[in-house]
Amino acid sequence: MIPYSNYFVENYHTYYEDIADRNLKSLRLITTLGFLMGVPLILVSLFLENFLKATVPYTIITAASVFLNILAKTSLKAYKRLIPAALYTMAAIILGVSVYLGTIMQPELNAVAFIVFLVGLPLFIVDIPSRICMFMGIFCVIFCMLSKIYKTPYTASYDIINTVVFYLLSIFTSHQFNYLNFRQIMSNNILEMQRDTDKLTGLWNSGFCERKITSHLSLANAQGALLVIDIDNFKLVNDSRGHDCGDQVLKEVGAVLQETFRSSDIIGRIGGDEFLIFLPDCSSDDVPRDRIVQFLEAINAINTAADRELPLIGASIGIALAPEDRCTFRELFKHADEALYLSKQNGKNQYAFYHILP
Incomplete structure (x- = not known):
């Protein structure tokens, strides 16, 4: 052999x-x-x-x-x-x-x-x-x-x-x-x-995430939850502590995401301070709300890490579900982004589902 x-x-x-x-x-x-x-x-x-x-x-x-x-x-x-x-x-x-x-x-x-x-x-x-x-x-x-x-x-x-x-x-x-x-x-x-890797955080980049999620959604009876995340007050970090500090915060956010969610989940950075998570084979009843809360708490803890005085950092999250909220990546992302906008309107550092928007 x-x-x-x-x-x-x-x-x-x-x-x-x-x-x-x-x-x-x-x-x-x-x-x-x-x-x-x-x-x-x-x-x-x-x-x-x-x-x-x-x-x-x-x-x-x-x-x-x-x-x-x-x-x-x-x-x-x-x-x-x-x-x-x-x-x-x-x-x-x-x-x-x-x-x-x-x-x-x-x-x-x-x-x-x-x-x-x-x-x-x-x-x-x-x-x-x-x-x-x-x-x-x-x-x-x-x-x-x-x-x-x-x-x-x-x-x-x-x-x-x-x-x-x-x-x-x-x-x-x-x-x-x-x-x-x-x-x-x-x-x-x-x-x-x-x-396909984001060089700063080591997460997947936007192109890979879109291809991978599209591939999963093309399968028969595909289910999944798409989370779009925006870091609250990140611009204040860059303005007050400089871009090096901002980059370090992004790295820590990436590390928290990898620690909080499963290795089988698709985790990526899709913009400056925007992240994306796709949970395959996840229905509305299976969305791990406890993990989302755990992630929000871990993000808040970055403020005091390494004795740094940073503006209050949080995360706003929008969640869309397949097939309830459509079955293509573009549609899911659009709906998750709308839910993200609502969570920011409601005070930031929280999450919102598209299918229960008012």
């Missing part, structure tokens, strides 16, 4: 969306090729007697390719958790057909197609290495058992030896390709993180 395997397992969920996108592209490619190759093979099998028994298997591959290709271009974009299952299903159909063709249908011939798919298919899958090995191993065992049953001892022995050798080769090559794909995904994430 290549040493990266454990690291891959530990970070699989961290990079799951990128891995899913890569596997979705592979599924589209495999299903497109399955259709383009399946149709001619069906036609050939209908006119050549030797291939007549292969009509049904070829039809299965073609039909599965069409169905899964349609899913890949439609619903799988929203249900990314189903992408690995769809990809493995297509691979299982291809391997199953190649096992049938190489054993039951043509017992007198060596199985070339199965060996080709045994080595080639894993190269299109980015997944936990042990899972790929187990998946391919199951079909190798099935192939070897059917070879012993349907083939002559010599042909069966030849195919079994080939299967063992090329299975080991498949493990090695799939691990190498997985390693390269995973490194590329990590490198892309590092570059994107540098591009």
